[in-house]
Amino acid sequence: MSNHLAPLEPKADKAAVRRHNLSLVLRAVHDEGETTRAAVAARSGLTRAAVSSLVEQLLDSGFLTESGKTFSGQAGRPGTVLKVARTGWAGVGVEINVDYVTVCVVDLSGADRVRLTEHVDNRGAPPAEVLDRAARITAQALESASARELHPAGVHLALPGLVSDGTVRQAPNLGWNEVPAETLLARALSGARRSGARRPAAQGTTADHARPLTVTSGNEADAAALAELWFGGLTDAAGRPLRSFLHLTGEIGIGGALVVDGRLLRGAHGFAGEIGHVVVDEDGPECRCGARGCLEQYAGQAALLRAAGLAEDAGQPGVAELERRALAGDEAAVAAIEGAGRTLGLVLSGAANLFDPDAIVLGGTYRPLMRWLAPPITERLERRVVSGLWSADSGRLRASSSAGDAARGSAALVARDVLADPLTYADRAGA
Structure with missing residues (x-):
């Protein structure tokens, strides 16, 4: 019988185990923000003696700092507080x-x-x-x-x-x-x-x-999607950290990324997420990619500004002006944003049916325009996503946090x- 399995790596020696455990302890402190040796031992499954030895090495190498005392409420001496170093x-x-x-x-x-x-x-x-x-x-x-x-x-x-x-x-x-x-x-x-x-x-x-x-x-x-995952502080409907979502970055073009269980879905060649080049109308305007009718020709930054009567190359100052006009009730500005929202909703409903994300997060240009984008997007998600999970009160359509940048x-x-x-x-x- 032919063996089609990949060869196994050699077993880990003592040096490799210590290398792994150093990372385990450092990441445990990183994830907690501040913690104690006892808490690291409880979380990692390592003995307290092993954790103390590893912590000392990380302190000596400048990866960790310690200060003060913390009381756990349990019997025993208070522990010193461990933090990831702010230098190095x-x-x-x-x-x-x-x-x-x-x-x-x-x-x-x-x-x-x-x-x-x-x-x-x-x-x-x-x-x-x-x-x-x-x-x-x-x-x-x-x-x-x-x-x-x-x-x-x-x-x-x-x-x-x-x-x-x-x-x-x-x-x-x-x-x-x-x-x-x-x-x-x-x-x-x-x-x-x-x-x-x-x-x-x-x-x-x-x-x-x-x-x-x-x-x-x-x-x-x-x-940008990884920044949102790690620093955005978004939660799912149960209040747990959001770990599966579709992230859109509205700039001149439209970038997309899909995070599944805390990991990027990169695709076979690393090119997954090019949602800006999903074709909305094959007879639509020509895109810089060479195709016609791509989403970003209807909902990208340049398209939004042009539809509102602003210079399409005005960049972020143009987006700020678009927001100002929409807040003032300018009909052209509001119509431009809502029109982009309807097209986004059409494409996003297809993506939701295909990938079943827990949420859709809109960043970049879209973040300050969410109050006008959200209703037309949500209307299409509610009507077109077969799972029935995307009602207007589901809270699954989100604006990105200020931390979510590339x-x-x-x-x-x-x-x-x-x-x-x-x-x-x-x-x-x-x-």
């Missing part, structure tokens, strides 16, 4: 979108510590020029992070398009095709950091400008790599 390794997220570049640095707790945004029209600009600009902003953010005693573990680049193996296969709204974005950003960032090292250092700055940074990349809607999600992806294997990063720090 950090994650860096870089979001490049059509009309802005944002860089975010988070510490290992996921807290947003440094954020820089530059509003600029990236459409039609050479990819190398855009990535050079992103590298310059990132170098500035790293200098600020260094002054806070934060050291970058890596950089994750979020882009609005199809991204795989470090290459942007297609980003229609940027006009990018087959762009080796990881390589270009890593090269530009190395140069920008060397330039920064030649300038007089700011007080408190201790960054190692010579150490090259690993750059990874992915889709910006995926990163730059922070990207930075947190890097930070979570450290949490998953602290021993590797402890060794790197001592190299």
Whole structure:
């Protein structure tokens, strides 16, 4: 009989077990925010002696801090409070979108510590020029992070398009095709950091400008959905953390991501979630992707502004003006938003039938417009989703939180790599 099963990994030796348990303890403290050795032992199933040994190693390596005393209400001595350190390794997220570049640095707790945004029209600009600009902003953010005693573990680049193996296969709204974005950003960032090292250092700055940074990349809607999952604080109907939802990011285009049981559904090639290019009308207006009648031609930011009589390239100031006009009762503004809502509702009802998410979360441009978008979307969800779970009072259609942005999600992806294997990063720090 032929054996079609994948080979098993070799059994774990003592070093591998300790590596795993270090991550287990660090992640337990991270998830709780603050806790004690006894509580970590109870949650992890490790003995108290093992937890104490692992905690001491994590304290010595700078991953944890301890302070004060906490009383559990049970017999025994009070325990010291453990927290993830606010200094040391950090994650860096870089979001490049059509009309802005944002860089975010988070510490290992996921807290947003440094954020820089530059509003600029990236459409039609050479990819190398855009990535050079992103590298310059990132170098500035790293200098600020260094002054806070934060050291970058890596950089994750979020882009609005199809991204795989470090290459942007297609980003229609940027006009990018087959762009080796990881390589270009890593090269530009190395140069920008060397330039920064030649300038007089700011007080408190201790960054190692010579150490090259690993750059990874992915889709910006995926990163925004992860930020919502990790930091959004959304709950399901039973009050539990929301772990299965469809997330839409309204920008110039429309990005989508599906989270199932706390994990991204990436698809066979990493391209899942391109809901903005679901065809609404095959004879509709031509989309930058080459097809006709895509959803974003009816409900994307440019389409919304154009329908309201505003300049379609007005960006976020245009969205703010659209909201202002809608609040003032401007009929054209309200009609534009409601029209987009009807088309969104049509597509989202199909997605709800196909994937059965627990909720649909709308972010980006859609977040400030929810009071006008929600009724037409909900009407179609209620009428078209066969499960009957999407009534107007179900609360399943949500606006995103202010924490759900791609730059922070990207930075947190890097930070979570450290949490998953602290021993590797402890060794790197001592190299």
